[in-house]
Amino acid sequence: MKNRLRELRAARRWSQADLADRCQVSRQAINAIETERYDPSLPLAFTIADVFDRTIEEIFLPDRADTANAPGLPREGISED
């Protein structure tokens, strides 16, 4: 599963340790999620979404071919207006 954790964290100038503290998990967990070695549980995904004040769909993206309609992904060839 792809995610925008690193991008959102960088926008807020948070370290992995900052985000780990806010989510009450270890820094290794945040690192593993960012590097896509670990998919978080639904409760942790909700916590991360709350911390960033976003929805889960805006942060986590399914890692499959038919993600053209997934929110957060650029829509190739589709006009936004």
Added chain:
Amino acid sequence: MAKQAPQDQVARAARRVVLIDGLPVVALGGVALALGSRPDQSAAQKAWWIAATGVFALAVAWVLLRAFRRADEYLRKIQLESMAIAFAVVLVALQVATVLDSAGVIRLHQLTQPILIGGMAIWLVTADLRTRFNR
């Protein structure tokens, strides 16, 4: 980066606690092994051996419980995978020991405890190394 140091210290402290828990348990396993390895034991010696083995088994469960309660979901996954590796090693070692016992090469009851202690050591070391290097 400035706040990374305290978090690393927390992670190091967590690993240290696992070792502080685990090392006495491994030592207790060694004591149980030594007590059980003497041939022609008296009833009192057997009682000490059984008591040490019982305490060792309870201590293993206590270390497992504490490690799980401290860990978050990712560290729990690492712990479970490390336990699975150790369990597989123990199963294979016990199977080999059983075959060798059947062939009269070794005596299984002398190897059971070293195999179990080795499995626990594999679990602790694997979990520690994976936590240490997954940064």
